[in-house]
Amino acid sequence: MADFALNPEMVDKVTPRLVKGNSTYKSVTDDVSRIVETKTPREWWIAFSLSVAVALMMVGMLAYLVAFGIGTWGNNSPVGWAWDITNFVWWIGIGHAGTLISAILFLFRQKWRTSINRAAEAMTLFAVAAAAQYPLFHTGRPWRAIYWLFPVPNTDLNMWQNYRSPLEWDVFAVSTYGTVSLLFWYVGLIPDLATLRDRASGVRAYIYGIFSLGWRGAARHWRHYEMAYMILAGLSTPLVLSVHTIVSFDFAVSILPGWHTTIFPPYFVAGAIFSGFAMVITLMTVARWALKLEHLITIKHLENMCKVILATGMIVGYAYGTEFFIAWYSGNPYELFTFVNRAFGPYWWAYWSMISCNVLVPQIFWFKKCRTSVPIMFIASIFINIGMWFERFVIIATSLHRDYLPGSWGYFKPTMVDICTFIGTMGLFMTLFLLFIRFLPVIAISEVKGVLAQEDQVAKHGHGAHH
């Protein structure tokens, strides 16, 4: 192989370089650190103020909710869950792409992940933070739920949790997921925090210094570090699959027609990846432009994500079809009615919004032109985000509003509090994300350098030249 000493241009044609331009180690460090080190731009302040305002609206709405009760939302009997759990599942789903990119693609040695994994992991965390509002605040008495849901040893009550309940599984799954994602993200950040520390002075140096734990890049440290990173990736992979599986158990374990189905775990996981990648695209297309990181987050990265969206979108579409087929094929009349009712009942608009956004829109990614056009993929990703929200709403509300006994059927309409709380969670998410891009390296500097080193080797010695 060494005979085919290829020049860099040739390499670029065969496998497009993941780091564009004349990047050096130094320039990678500079490009990424510069975002944090330069004076805060006015645009950031505007965006941040707006996000904080929206996040504060969420805080206000939640305070109002806690003060007066779930009745301030539109939930009713029979629709006991509505926007609350819809939003929860939606946000948790969005979180999945981050873990997927950082863990699964890491295990598959997909080097293209390095430019986006940091931001995607951050997105996971912030999405989980937004999602986590709901399991707590959707309860009628959150001030009790906050500690009665966890197995705290207690002598005054002698009470424990019911470990048969999927909601209790959820408590464990979501808190584990949040914790492990945070750890994973933090471990990845340590060397880069050290980079920022070494470039900073004064208080900033102390702060970055404390959080980088005194990282000094010793070979003996890298050895444990790489092992830890790989184990975390290995743990996160089944974890991320389990989280949405368990979220889907909230429905699948119930006896409600439309919920009680074995297809839910894979269907939910695929949907989560689908929506997560859509959100990564939404954020990254904006971020790479705003932060001038086009040479690090390249079209190649975006195109790969579009391919993942196309694939998972088709899995999701297939699941929609299977659900309908099984409802008919099973001969369960309640099940069949539920599905016919989804498509043609009072919530038909939600169902067809879901189908259009989730099944039809991703089909454009069959075309390379669409996969490589930033505006097109941005708009498509927004549609997919909307479609996936509708998917959860369709599953939750349409199954609940007409179940077994027609005498108990009802209809759900959201209130302003529902709507404002949801918008508020977006504010929370954006606030955290803006803080992230302002104070932390948005790209995994040391990892990109690792890739750069390998590409340099390729450039110097040709494919497979080293070793």
Add this chain to the structure above:
Amino acid sequence: MPIFSKKHDLIARALAAFVAVGALSGIAAYTYFSHPKVIDVGYQPKQPVPYSHKLHAGDLGMDCRYCHNTVEKAAFAAIPPTETCMNCHAQVKPESPYLQPVRDSYATGKPVEWLKIHQLPDYVFFNHSAHVTAGVSCVSCHGRVDQMIEVKQVEPLSMGWCLECHRNPAANIRPAELVTNLAWQPDRDPAEIGREIIAQKKIAPPVNCSGCHR
């Protein structure tokens, strides 16, 4: 020059240890101090009348049921009307200044406002008659009231504490006629006596939720 000196490392470690120890002891303290055993046990408010249970129930040997007469019949162990006090105190110490509120109450018809010591939450439905007829003595929950000048709470009255006995009642079961004998000391193991009575009376305390919460 390095950002942190050797001294910093020491400070950091000391700080970490301090925070860890502080957090742990904080949790421990909170767990301890928020427990009903600590919060409620020992509650001894000042009553409007300096009534001594020790004098009446202990020294004079009055039966609990002379005043708390509904304890075998009802959920609630009645606090006696002023009338009951005056049955004796019309003759006994009729001039005592301590009894002024009692005499006032009797004369005006306005009740004496006693402070409640043994308080259960509204969602707990405790029934005295069910316990007393089973042979659970007053002393099991209220302690040696016959030795208290002013009554105080001696047991936590927490759910865990209730359940302890509901699950394993033998130690607290005695012949029903002895329930008000607070000083009862059997010549053999009380739990053994309890077990015999349990078998004979078929005592099976509920441990399911609606046993107490309705």
Add this chain to the structure above:
Amino acid sequence: MSQQQIHGVAAAFNSPEALLHAAKEVRKQGFSKVEAYTPFPIHGIDDVLGIPPSRLGYFVIVGGLTGTTLALLLQWWTGAGDPNSIPAWTALVPYPLVIGGKPLFAFEPSIPITFELTVLLSAFTTVFGMIGLNKLPRFYHPVFNFKNSPRITDDQFVLVIENTDPKFDAHEATRLFQNLHADAVEMIEE
């Protein structure tokens, strides 16, 4: 500067290849207490410096199994344990309650939480194990005295022959690094 106050001799290189080359040379000279400081993990450096593979995995297995055991114990004990078998002060008195006509404990519904706790404890062991094995946090380290050390996290690849090496000789080490065309060579204080 006496030998005792010296941590070692540091040299900075500008590429992983140069570092690897230098490390091989240093090892060839018989130095054993050698450490490399790099902006990213360098493939092959472990072999050159004679660093054994990480033992972290074993810790994680133990941590994970602890999670599994704890989860199963928690679910079995709190739901199906005998409340009379444990004193109240432990705060661990179980409360067996009939729920949905199902058995007090069954394996099937216990799987999700068992899995989650296994992962959670594994992850904790991994991260805190890594931090512990690396003896972090350590905010001060002699290598930070090296004037090129701030660039370790940027684009410099640093090799340090430590004072504790039986063959350590500051002058010889300095000369060796200079011969290897290091960008900078410096004796660093303890």
Add this chain to the structure above:
Amino acid sequence: MSLVQIETKALTGRKYWRSLNELSGTPAFREWMVNEFPGGAELLDGASRRNVLKLMAASFGLAGLAACRRPEGKIVPLSRGVEDLIPGKSYYYNTVFTQGGSAVGLTVEAHDGRPTKIEGNRNHPQSLGASNGYAQASVLNIYDPDRSAEVLKGGQVSSWAEWDQFASQKFTAGSLGRGAGLRIVSESVVSPSLSEVRKSLLAKYPEAKWVEYEPFSNENAIAGTRLVFGQPLQAHYHYDKADVVLSLDADFLGIDSGSPLSTKKFSKKRRSAKPEDEINRLYVVESQFSVTGAMADHRIRSKASDIDSFASALARELGILSELNVLGSADKVQKILMALVRDLKKNAGKSVVIAGPRQSARVHALALMINQALGNIGTTVTFTQPLASPEAKAFADLVGELNAGSVDTLVVLGSNPVFTAPVSLKFSDALKRAKTVVHLGAEKDETAVLSSWHLPLASYLESWGDARSVDGTVSIQQPLILPLNNGRSALELTAQIAGYKDQKGYEIVRNYWTSQWPAAEQEARFRKALHDGVLAGTAFAEVKVSADPKRVALPAATAKSTQVEVVFVPSWSVYDGRYTNNAWLQEAPDPMTKLVWDNAALISKATADKLKVVDGQILKITVGGQSLEIAAMVQPGQADDSITIAAGFGRKQIGRVGQGTGFNAFEIRVSGDAIQFASDVSNTGKTYQLVTTQEFHSMTEPKLMDAIEPKTRPIVREATVEEYRHHPDFAPHMVHAPDDSIYGWFDYSEGNQWGMTIDLNSCIGCNACIIACQSENNVPVIGKEEVSYGRSMHWIRLDRYYTGDAEDPQAVIQPLSCQQCEAAPCESVCPVAATTHTPEGLNDMTYNRCVGTRYCANNCPYKVRRFNFLNYHKEMVDIEKMVSNPNVSVRMRGVMEKCTYCVQRIQEAKIKAKVEGRRGELLKDGDITTACQQVCAADAIVFGNINDPESRVSQEKKQPRNYALLAEVNTRPRTTYLAKLRNPNPELVEHHG
């Protein structure tokens, strides 16, 4: 006898809200809040805001440890003890409840001096232990914070002393002479002691007149007996002896029955213990869909004004009338008529034909003659002397006298004629011509505001009295509490006016009765009367009559009208307006329309199409020059060109609860007739929000897709008697129930095991169980707006489904409360174990553990769990809280609640058994009755120990038509249903294939 006086002033301070619209503060902001945040506007209420702060402090604030100690509580014993009174224990007293001239004996439960729960008196012949919704809810009335509590003189606050002063001058021979200017208007007088006092009053003022007035009376029925038998009589129908019953517009199981007795008797004959049993057959001819119509085996939808023709045709076919059949051409009706004739003839002497109170005297006479012809008189139809006979004419005469200016003093006792009087009489104008108008009433109502004196009326639970039920049986009305509103009874006021020898209610009643007894027995007999709740031997003797049809002079039949008729009926919820401020009744959905907090103009689909009106649009109905704008509602089964309006809504002078509910039917009730004709009905195009508790009304799924045929779900399972005999287990076999578990089932073979059966064949859907449950279990009232979101809180609901033809359907009703599933889906999904199972098979709901995830409700296939979306109890006025049952936790916001088979009653019975030394023994039937079971006149609900093979519930569960609802979901419910049976006339059964 001990009574507890409670200071009411202190208790009425806080605000009660029915709907959030009422919470008006700064108008613009508040309006925005209400529009933008439905369900949350109480944020602005001062009291609530304080609660928020408290709550915030409690939940988020880092309160010091000292603050963790529970708040200081006080024990306030009585100063002087009350003999035999054990604090905290419930006591039961017998008394009697009167409404619209019929009296029902009751047993009232009191807690520490507060009446809290009403039950029927088992000893009373009109009750036999059951009661109805009105009686159940009447206990709430005495805690109504808006109840009149002050003497008003010319609208200004006065006092009883001032009144007494006035009365002592006014009601003297010197002032009133022979009483020529004194007129008294009262409701039907069924109280013997009041009759006695009235007698003395009329003796003192011989020229005075006493007029009894009821907006809904049985005048026509009595007029019918007068026509046929020449004397006024009260008919009694013995449905328990009748195999065939024909109702001519008589809702005798529902609104037209003053007591539970007719339901008791009817259901006795309706009950089927085994497939061979014969059950009765019910034919109903009616205009609006009544609960009686829902029970019918054959229901004929007919304009109310056309029922005369039907009755005539029937009479002709039976050879009573020689007139021509004017029934007309409707083939279906003709066919049913002929089959009915044969059926009646076949069952001569074992049938009942009953006409409804809205029908004319002629229809009543025809019905009696038919009964006579069939030989029913004396067997299934008997007579006694009538009790009271309010006559519309007497009231009209009174208005004439008022207008003539000849009335000096008008005393109105306990009714509200300004609101209920026929509008053509212009009673409110006439009233003003009397010099002095004295009104004794429970509310500051429409009559009160026009009176010179308004005096607060003491409720029947607060005052002594007595009452005769329609069969003559006398009960003593025994108070449970001193008047909370400081009111007096009609009896006492009459005694005051009459200058009667006794002035206190107790003395009047006691002396009236004891004076008739030998001195030695007086005390004992009076005590016994109080204890039993009935005075033995006071029932009227049967009057044996027989009519000669030839000598009956029937009035001419009224010609059929093509005009749209308007039928006025008393409301299921508010009766004639007396319960308009009663939140329990307002929130109980109408059994057929499921409408809450409102009435509507009920019209058929065809009529709606003709008028181009849809549900919720406002119709303008003009009758005799008077018009009313009222929301329309399409009611399946309603006769075409017939509008039914429930009266009693739309009151203007009313408390907070009733404010703005519904439309006032009395505005167009021109005369006293129940059936009138509209000169014009038009759609105004305006709309109004009508709220129902049920949105979908068929067991058949809606057709959503052409390719898929909608299925009918096996929910209420029904068969004809014939089919039942061929397939006795048709009901359980309608679905395949798996009954399988991967774990094996839990063992419930030991000890008490609670279970329930609900006989769908007996249940008439009368709502009494809903209100009994509400009263027993402290179920909150949430208001129209909250119900409109679908947050109804009733623990037991009645699902009503229509089957068959969309315009002329049959209806089935299914009571649904927690089914206490052995494999409860709700339990396994609760993360905090707040809902668990007891060893006795109860599905416990531990409110204090609940964190409110609502997962249990989502996973409940029956959707019987109720969630406190807002703090429904917190906004109750303190005095209203007195109605609460102290044995049941009041649930806070954010907590799930549901039926528990009245677990407080189960526990009470178990503790009673323990105290009595019956530990470890199984409880038997009779030890425990649930509130819904106790109130049920049809005895449709049976609760008991299913481990006791002798118990009624075990017996019922052995019936082949016993089935578990949604057994296919494998929930193993403890509540099971007995399938409904219909007994159609074999001649009319259409055989398919």
